[in-house]
Amino acid sequence: MQLSFSAEDEQFREEVAGWLQRNLTGEFEQLKFRGGPGDEHMFPQERKAWEQKLAEGGWTCVGWPRAYGGRGCSIEQQVIFFEEYARAGAPGRVGHIGEGLAGPTIIAFGSQAQKEKYLPGIVAGTELWCQGYSEPGAGSDLANVRTRARFDATRNQWLITGQKVWTSLAHESDYCFIIARTDPDSAAHQGLGFFLVKMDQPGIEIRPIQQITGTSEFNEVFFDDAECGADDIVGAPGEGWKVAMGLLGFERGVSTLGQQMLFQNELDEIVNIARDNGAARDPVIRQRIADAHIGLKIMRYNSLRMLSGSEDGSLQQEALIYKLYWASWHRDLGELAMDVLGMQSEILEAPPYELSRLQSMYLFVRSDTIYGGTNEIQRNIIAERGLGMPREPKVQIKVQDSQ
Numbered sequence: 588m589q590l591s592f593s594a595e596d597e598q599f600r601e602e603v604a605g606w607l608q609r610n611l612t613g614e615f616e617q618l619k620f621r622g623g624p625g626d627e628h629m630f631p632q633e634r635k636a637w638e639q640k641l642a643e644g645g646w647t648c649v650g651w652p653r654a655y656g657g658r659g660c661s662i663e664q665q666v667i668f669f670e671e672y673a674r675a676g677a678p679g680r681v682g683h684i685g686e687g688l689a690g691p692t693i694i695a696f697g698s699q700a701q702k703e704k705y706l707p708g709i710v711a712g713t714e715l716w717c718q719g720y721s722e723p724g725a726g727s728d729l730a731n732v733r734t735r736a737r738f739d740a741t742r743n744q745w746l747i748t749g750q751k752v753w754t755s756l757a758h759e760s761d762y763c764f765i766i767a768r769t770d771p772d773s774a775a776h777q778g779l780g781f782f783l784v785k786m787d788q789p790g791i792e793i794r795p796i797q798q799i800t801g802t803s804e805f806n807e808v809f810f811d812d813a814e815c816g817a818d819d820i821v822g823a824p825g826e827g828w829k830v831a832m833g834l835l836g837f838e839r840g841v842s843t844l845g846q847q848m849l850f851q852n853e854l855d856e857i858v859n860i861a862r863d864n865g866a867a868r869d870p871v872i873r874q875r876i877a878d879a880h881i882g883l884k885i886m887r888y889n890s891l892r893m894l895s896g897s898e899d900g901s902l903q904q905e906a907l908i909y910k911l912y913w914a915s916w917h918r919d920l921g922e923l924a925m926d927v928l929g930m931q932s933e934i935l936e937a938p939p940y941e942l943s944r945l946q947s948m949y950l951f952v953r954s955d956t957i958y959g960g961t962n963e964i965q966r967n968i969i970a971e972r973g974l975g976m977p978r979e980p981k982v983q984i985k986v987q988d989s990q
Contacts, residue, residue, distance in 0.1 A: 603646075610640060615678075618630055620852065624849075626947055634680075635759070637678055638712030647682065647711075648709065650665040651694065655690075670848050681715055681756060684755070692830060714762060717759075718754065718755070720766055722750055722752060723750060728964070733768065734765065734810065735767060736782060738824075743816070744816060747790075750810070751808045753958060755804060756804060758793050762783060766780070780824050783815065841894055846913070850883055850886075856945065860945075892905045893905040907973045914956045915962065921948055
């Protein structure tokens with residue numbers, strides 16, 4: 588994709604940067620550079636208020652069509668918005684699951700009634716979403732989900748029973764989109780449904796998962812006949828896999844440019860520390876910093892190549908390598924940060940052991956190569972879907988009865 592910015596685009600850039608400069612002040616000043624990887628648990632209420640501040644300025648859902656409350660921005664203008672947002676140090680978005688995943692999926696695959704019911708709250712920043720995909724035993728292998736959805740005709744409700752895990756910000760969310768099995772006799776990609784479920788109801792229990800960082804912004808969620816209206820399944824029963832794959836296309840969309848600006852902020856902090864403490868005089872550290880800079884540029888150029896998909900979430904094949912590449916790069920950046928900080932990075936004075944931003948980042952990025960599909964799974968996807976190689980053989984293990 589050849590991306591260039593017109594005079595109109597540059598004027599848009601000034602508008603975005605100016606609004607952020609004027610509004611990241613006062614009560615929102617403390618949110619600058621907060622809420623990123625390893626820091627998502629910080630200032631949840633203040634960041635919710637920031638979502639509504641963005642909405643007041645018309646800065647939520649900038650790429651959505653105007654008919655659904657968005658700005659209808661071009662790809663170029665969306666890139667500018669996400670880059671300027673990160674450059675200004677604006678906080679991590681608590682509404683990004685709704686804006687970047689649930690909303691576009693509902694627009695692409697949902698009914699008119701679903702659009703009218705769910706999209707306005709996302710645009711207004713008043714209704715937050717979480718993602719109900721992974722389960723114990725069905726993380727990277729999403730097609731192995733066991734959560735069940737059975738239809739109760741007398742109540743005109745789907746009743747959902749099962750467990751989801753690693754559900755980011757579930758404890759702060761109003762809704763969850765869930766993959767569940769509508770046909771109990773189905774297997775793999777068949778017999779799945781994509782459901783829009785209200786979180787505040789009987790039958791849903793949210794338990795925080797404490798991480799190595801000491802924080803718990805994600806959770807395990809248990810469903811015990813949780814209700815979902817008959818009109819709140821996206822597509823037909825059995826079409827859940829198609830909808831889920833469309834959603835993953837949106838995950839590799841234009842917001843990846845904003846993610847890369849957050850990475851740039853982290854790299855800039857590491858470079859400044861290396862200059863201040865003398866680590867930059869080490870030729871090996873200098874080379875690793877240069878490699879990180881080059882890797883981030885490659886990431887950007889590949890993202891620009893892959894942003895020419897259609898409105899149903901489909902993307903160029905270049906998108907297949909993105910998760911593997913950025914996760915590995917970010918993991919290595921965490922290690923570089925600790926080596927630049929030196930021995931002091933391993934020392935904390937006393938409980939409660941308040942971690943610095945880079946210490947939290949280092950611990951958090953251990954998970955980057957796991958969530959959203961492990962590096963091993965990503966390589967399988969590249970081989971099978973991108974290169975047309977044979978599928979990985981499945982090993983069948985038979986357990987003999989000991990009696």
